[in-house]
Amino acid sequence: MQSITIRRPDDFHVHLRQGAMLRDVTIETARHFGRALVMPNTDPPVLNAGHVNAYREEILAAVPPGLSFEPLMTIKLTHATTPKIVRDARKAGAIAAKLYPEGVTTNSQEGVHDVRKLFPVLKAMEDCGMVLCVHGELPEAFCLQREREFLPKLDDIRRACPDLKMVLEHVTDAASLRWLDDRQDDNVAVTITVHHLLLTLDDVIGGSLKPHHFCKPVAKTNEDRLALLHAVLSGHAHCFLGTDSAPHAQAKKECAEGCAGIYSAPVALAALADIFDQNGLLHRLEYFTSTAGADFYGLPYNEGTVTLERRSFPVPRSYPGGVIPFLAGRTLPWKATD
Amino acid sequence: MQSITIRRPDDFHVHLRQGAMLRDVTIETARHFGRALVMPNTDPPVLNAGHVNAYREEILAAVPPGLSFEPLMTIKLTHATTPKIVRDARKAGAIAAKLYPEGVTTNSQEGVHDVRKLFPVLKAMEDCGMVLCVHGELPEAFCLQREREFLPKLDDIRRACPDLKMVLEHVTDAASLRWLDDRQDDNVAVTITVHHLLLTLDDVIGGSLKPHHFCKPVAKTNEDRLALLHAVLSGHAHCFLGTDSAPHAQAKKECAEGCAGIYSAPVALAALADIFDQNGLLHRLEYFTSTAGADFYGLPYNEGTVTLERRSFPVPRSYPGGVIPFLAGRTLPWKATD
Numbered sequence: 001m002q003s004i005t006i007r008r009p010d011d012f013h014v015h016l017r018q019g020a021m022l023r024d025v026t027i028e029t030a031r032h033f034g035r036a037l038v039m040p041n042t043d044p045p046v047l048n049a050g051h052v053n054a055y056r057e058e059i060l061a062a063v064p065p066g067l068s069f070e071p072l073m074t075i076k077l078t079h080a081t082t083p084k085i086v087r088d089a090r091k092a093g094a095i096a097a098k099l100y101p102e103g104v105t106t107n108s109q110e111g112v113h114d115v116r117k118l119f120p121v122l123k124a125m126e127d128c129g130m131v132l133c134v135h136g137e138l139p140e141a142f143c144l145q146r147e148r149e150f151l152p153k154l155d156d157i158r159r160a161c162p163d164l165k166m167v168l169e170h171v172t173d174a175a176s177l178r179w180l181d182d183r184q185d186d187n188v189a190v191t192i193t194v195h196h197l198l199l200t201l202d203d204v205i206g207g208s209l210k211p212h213h214f215c216k217p218v219a220k221t222n223e224d225r226l227a228l229l230h231a232v233l234s235g236h237a238h239c240f241l242g243t244d245s246a247p248h249a250q251a252k253k254e255c256a257e258g259c260a261g262i263y264s265a266p267v268a269l270a271a272l273a274d275i276f277d278q279n280g281l282l283h284r285l286e287y288f289t290s291t292a293g294a295d296f297y298g299l300p301y302n303e304g305t306v307t308l309e310r311r312s313f314p315v316p317r318s319y320p321g322g323v324i325p326f327l328a329g330r331t332l333p334w335k336a337t338d
Numbered sequence: 339m340q341s342i343t344i345r346r347p348d349d350f351h352v353h354l355r356q357g358a359m360l361r362d363v364t365i366e367t368a369r370h371f372g373r374a375l376v377m378p379n380t381d382p383p384v385l386n387a388g389h390v391n392a393y394r395e396e397i398l399a400a401v402p403p404g405l406s407f408e409p410l411m412t413i414k415l416t417h418a419t420t421p422k423i424v425r426d427a428r429k430a431g432a433i434a435a436k437l438y439p440e441g442v443t444t445n446s447q448e449g450v451h452d453v454r455k456l457f458p459v460l461k462a463m464e465d466c467g468m469v470l471c472v473h474g475e476l477p478e479a480f481c482l483q484r485e486r487e488f489l490p491k492l493d494d495i496r497r498a499c500p501d502l503k504m505v506l507e508h509v510t511d512a513a514s515l516r517w518l519d520d521r522q523d524d525n526v527a528v529t530i531t532v533h534h535l536l537l538t539l540d541d542v543i544g545g546s547l548k549p550h551h552f553c554k555p556v557a558k559t560n561e562d563r564l565a566l567l568h569a570v571l572s573g574h575a576h577c578f579l580g581t582d583s584a585p586h587a588q589a590k591k592e593c594a595e596g597c598a599g600i601y602s603a604p605v606a607l608a609a610l611a612d613i614f615d616q617n618g619l620l621h622r623l624e625y626f627t628s629t630a631g632a633d634f635y636g637l638p639y640n641e642g643t644v645t646l647e648r649r650s651f652p653v654p655r656s657y658p659g660g661v662i663p664f665l666a667g668r669t670l671p672w673k674a675t676d
Contacts, residue, residue, distance in 0.1 A: 142559055143544040144482075205543065206481040209552045209596030218543050221480055255592050256662065258547030324594065 003309040004282050008034035008302035009289035013169050013191050013242025015039045016059055024321030025247045026062040028265040030069035032336050034302030040076035040098055041108065047075055048085050049092035068304060074098050078110055079117060083124030096131040104137045105216040105260055115153050119160045126164040131297060133167045137217055147217050148175035163187065170244045172196050172217045174227035180238060189296045191242025192228050194268045195326055197275055200225050211253040212324050216260040235284050240293030243268045247323040264326040267315055271327060273308040273334035307337045341647040342620050346372035346640035347627035351507050351529050351580025353377045354397055362659030363585045364400040366603040368407035370674050372640030378414035378436055379446065385413055386423050387430035406642065412436050416448055417455060421462035434469040442475045443554040443598055453491050457498045464502040469635060471505045475555055485555050486513035508582045510534050510555045512565035518576060527634045529580025530566050532606045533664055535613055538563050549591040550662050554598040573622050578631035581606045585661040602664040605653055609665065611646040611672035645675045
């Protein structure tokens with residue numbers, strides 16, 4: 001195939017930031033994605049209906065004219081979140097709330113340290129049809145085992161709120177996928193990023209130190225990567241795209257205490273097309289990018305299409321905002337047309 | 339104890355670099371160490387007797403007047419090394435030769451890809467009483483398993499050259515120590531760095547990305563760290579200090595492709611005193627720093643002493659050459675006096 005036209009995709013996990021950075025990066029998501037689930041771990045965070053409305057306005061103001069893009073809004077759960085806050089946020093259009101364990105990633109200092117204390121809030125989410133998105137890492141565990149060691153907490157949540165829809169975000173290891181398959185639970189899904197389909201820990205620390213390959217959860221072994229690839233390429237119904245595209249200015253990455261996050265929005269679809277094409281499965285791309293996630297969230301499919309063409313895409317070395325993108329300087333064999 | 343005076347230590351693994359960097363950093367080793375085994379992976383590398391003589395001169399010229407410091411010279415093994423090169427280097431005073439597998443660390447591009455091809459050279463080293471120092475990582479293995487997966491190659495060398503003295507440098511994992519103990523071989527020893535007694539992989543990638551904690555082999559799990567600590571504190575006869583102090587300018591660490599290496603020379607003794615003191619074993623410090631290594635190498639003990647005092651040592655945030663030291667900005671409770 002020289003080109004493939006797919007239904008306009010959704011990105012079910014993206015960081016658009018705020019202010020100048022938001023104005024710089026939103027175009028790269030809005031260009032190719034019909035919708036994106038926008039993470040609430042801004043600074044200050046998105047905690048309630050008022051924040052949701054204000055942040056939605058800020059995002060929409062950053063969408064270039066002519067692009068059709070809908071931000072899917074979220075709130076961040078803290079120990080101050082109440083059932084009323086949840087219900088009000090839902091009325092304001094938030095479709096999900098995000099659980100960050102304390103200290104696991106960017107701006108998670110005031111995250112949750114005891115999931116059980118959230119159960120009344122989670123019940124309210126269950127009642128009003130809000131999805132729980134989880135950064136599933138146990139911060140006190142060894143870095144490579146944080147994800148698998150968090151899984152029992154997800155089981156605790158399942159037992160307390162069996163009808164709550166729950167997404168384990170940006171899974172990186174085979175253990176999480178086994179957990180997903182063992183549960184056979186229609187209310188549980190995972191998102192998978194583009195970079196975790198391509199990187200292992202060797203790409204972060206195995207040669208020189210590569211801050212632009214550093215994210216949380218950190219990339220794991222090649223066996224883990226292959227398990228993710230298998231789930232994505234086999235059309236697993238409960239695995240869908242969440243890029244976790246996370247822009248940081250170059251100076252926040254290339255420094256003594258580098259931020260976690262990979263800015264993949266500009267290359268995500270092209271890189272995915274290459275991955276699916278290399279495996280002779282381009283016809284399955286659309287399911288991963290455009291329908292499996294909408295099905296899980298109970299959203300209509302996007303109108304419109306995106307076309308990917310087999311032509312050289314030299315990835316820019318830098319993007320507005322001074323952000324180094326994933327695969328900077330490489331040339332991809334596929335390109336998404338605007 | 340408020341102070342401890344020990345025989346002047348040896349550092350059996352240090353990178354002094356060349357040119358301006360060498361002139362900047364040599365003082366920090368010469369200040370407290372009577373001797374140091376100087377690594378030959380400079381650029382260009384130290385490959386033969388001529389290089390040994392020239393490099394020794396360059397190092398000695400960088401030792402400040404009044405300090406008594408002897409560089410212990412090494413050559414780097416490549417596939418171009420011959421038995422004659424080895425014998426000539428030995429005559430020029432080189433006491434060891436270093437084996438870097440191809441591609442494992444700084445300036446190892448032209449390293450060794452087939453250890454067996456080196457056997458004639460290793461036999462010549464065995465004959466003339468030269469020590470083999472090994473960076474024991476299998477480059478094609480997953481980063482955290484490279485060290486343990488290299489161990490069979492060491493057994494190959496043992497079988498071919500049973501009388502060759504061999505040091506497995508900067509060991510980082512429990513498997514290497516088990517290997518050492520299983521062999522019960524008087525001709526085999528390991529060096530242990532200060533930073534591997536203090537760091538795990540969590541300190542590199544577990545929070546923000548810390549390039550100043552990034553070295554090869556990379557720090558492993560806490561279980562591995564505790565195994566190293568146990569060996570050092572128990573006075574293991576075949577474990578001695580090699581700091582692997584490896585200065586890089588700040589810009590070579592805080593960048594898109596950060597160099598591996600931790601500059602520990604300025605803090606090594608103070609940090610060690612703290613480690614031994616915290617475990618109530620200050621009386622064993624001298625064995626690790628000043629006699630176990632000399633015994634293995636068959637060298638006389640150093641003349642002179644170094645005194646460590648229990649007083650506040652605020653580690654500078656930067657050293658001449660623009661190098662960020664290990665533990666920069668921290669305050670250590672022990673300080674080595676000049």
